[in-house]
Amino acid sequence: MGTDSKNPETIALHAGWRSDESTTAVAVPIYQTTSYQFDSTEHAANLFGLAEMGNIYTRIMNPTNDVLEQRIAALEGGVAALSVASGQSASAMAVQNITRAGDNFVASTDLYGGTWNLFANTMKDMGIECRFVDPADPQAFANATDDRTRCYYAETLPNPKLKVFPIKEVAEIGRKLGVPLIMDNTAAPILCRPFDHGAAIVMYSTTKYIGGHGTSIGGMIVDGGNFDWEAHKERFPMLNEPDPSYHGAVWTEAVKPMGPVAYIIKARVTLLRDMGAAMSPFNAFQFIQGMETLPLRIRAHCENATAVAAYLSKHDKVAHVIHPSVMEGEDRRRADAVMSGGYGGLVGFDFGDGGKAAGQKFIDSLKLFYHVANIGDARSLAIHPATTTHSQLSAEEQLQTGVTDGYVRLSVGIEHIDDIIADLDQALAAV
Numbered sequence: 001m002g003t004d005s006k007n008p009e010t011i012a013l014h015a016g017w018r019s020d021e022s023t024t025a026v027a028v029p030i031y032q033t034t035s036y037q038f039d040s041t042e043h044a045a046n047l048f049g050l051a052e053m054g055n056i057y058t059r060i061m062n063p064t065n066d067v068l069e070q071r072i073a074a075l076e077g078g079v080a081a082l083s084v085a086s087g088q089s090a091s092a093m094a095v096q097n098i099t100r101a102g103d104n105f106v107a108s109t110d111l112y113g114g115t116w117n118l119f120a121n122t123m124k125d126m127g128i129e130c131r132f133v134d135p136a137d138p139q140a141f142a143n144a145t146d147d148r149t150r151c152y153y154a155e156t157l158p159n160p161k162l163k164v165f166p167i168k169e170v171a172e173i174g175r176k177l178g179v180p181l182i183m184d185n186t187a188a189p190i191l192c193r194p195f196d197h198g199a200a201i202v203m204y205s206t207t208k209y210i211g212g213h214g215t216s217i218g219g220m221i222v223d224g225g226n227f228d229w230e231a232h233k234e235r236f237p238m239l240n241e242p243d244p245s246y247h248g249a250v251w252t253e254a255v256k257p258m259g260p261v262a263y264i265i266k267a268r269v270t271l272l273r274d275m276g277a278a279m280s281p282f283n284a285f286q287f288i289q290g291m292e293t294l295p296l297r298i299r300a301h302c303e304n305a306t307a308v309a310a311y312l313s314k315h316d317k318v319a320h321v322i323h324p325s326v327m328e329g330e331d332r333r334r335a336d337a338v339m340s341g342g343y344g345g346l347v348g349f350d351f352g353d354g355g356k357a358a359g360q361k362f363i364d365s366l367k368l369f370y371h372v373a374n375i376g377d378a379r380s381l382a383i384h385p386a387t388t389t390h391s392q393l394s395a396e397e398q399l400q401t402g403v404t405d406g407y408v409r410l411s412v413g414i415e416h417i418d419d420i421i422a423d424l425d426q427a428l429a430a431v
């Protein structure tokens with residue numbers, strides 16, 4: 001269905017699907033198949049040669065995943081998307097698609113701990129250097145750029161600091177230098193559309209708000225179709241020079257008839273083909289269900305989180321509350337520049353001198369909140385990052401990412417706000 005000019009609530013329900021052509025089923029079927037019957041040897045050869053688009057093998061495409069990909073691409077205002085097995089594989093592939101051993105890329109220091117580890121250690125072992133810079137100064141991205149810099153990478157609403165990234169400023173710097181900005185928009189779907197502010201690629205851990213019910217792990221890479229890879233031939237040899245893994249295809253030329261999709265097609269037919277981190281069709285189905293109510297849920301998350309931040313700000317055991325709704329100055333300006341409809345469902349707070357003991361006692365006293373390493377579930381969740389999600393980082397790295405000993409992260413759910421606050425209240429009383 002053509003949903004280009006529709007609103008997010010409508011796109012989330014309709015984009016990419018009307019009904020099943022053979023059965024007229026309205027719900028998107030789970031195409032639980034590994035492979036697809038070719039019409040003829042010529043048809044098969046055309047599909048493999050990219051002369052014709054169509055299904056070959058579920059490691060690289062599947063009709064259920066296709067609906068999810070079209071829906072998320074439409075929601076973001078992108079041209080095409082690629083579903084993968086997890087948010088981690090989405091971050092890895094988004095960078096690897098244009099970056100080789102000997103190259104570098106520049107990333108914000110404000111990143112999810114797993115992404116930090118991937119970039120600082122695993123990518124380093126692969127010969128790819130990640131240069132971390134403080135997003136407080138967008139110019140730091142320009143200063144860290146050289147001829148071998150292939151992309152910039154950041155999170156829209158990074159926890160734990162929850163300081164919204166200056167997407168527009170860094171995208172502009174990148175566009176002048178010929179460097180695309182990749183945004184992890186996991187914590188801010190619907191609230192922010194990074195392509196509207198100049199980003200070239202968006203990625204998601206669909207595990208979080210898009211799934212919304214804590215049932216499935218998945219990731220998504222969305223191509224904005226707005227970056228001119230051919231204008232920067234030397235910076236992007238992987239898109240502009242013959243690819244020996246695909247009978248010498250030059251991606252920017254080979255897929256031109258399909259539109260500005262060189263980046264995302266290459267990711268699908270080479271990286272996903274070779275690394276094999278495919279999303280299962282069953283999980284794609286779960287994410288489609290999640291997406292249908294995403295606009296409603298995200299609004300409820302935002303309203304509850306803003307109320308929680310206001311409640312915690314007044315509590316005498318809490319030293320400091322972190323949520324864009326209680327920020328001022330440049331931090332608030334940056335949030336308002338790219339977010340609309342709310343400031344997200346994540347709230348951080350710090351026990352200050354109470355440190356680790358207070359943080360742990362608080363978590364152990366919660367009754368309604370789940371104590372889990374996840375965000376974006378419809379249920380309220382809490383964790384003490386210093387001893388869990390960020391424990392594999394050094395003390396110095398923890399501080400750089402904004403994790404202190406007394407820091408607690410809440411992913412505020414969509415329960416009734418009175419019940420959420422009552423649980424926080426009794427747990428704070430126990431500290």
Ligand code: PLP
Binds near residue numbers: 086187
């Ligand atoms: N990006 C962000 C912002 C995350 O919070 C996470 C997971 O917590 C990831 C990426 C990785 O996603 P996944 O757990 O689906 O691999």
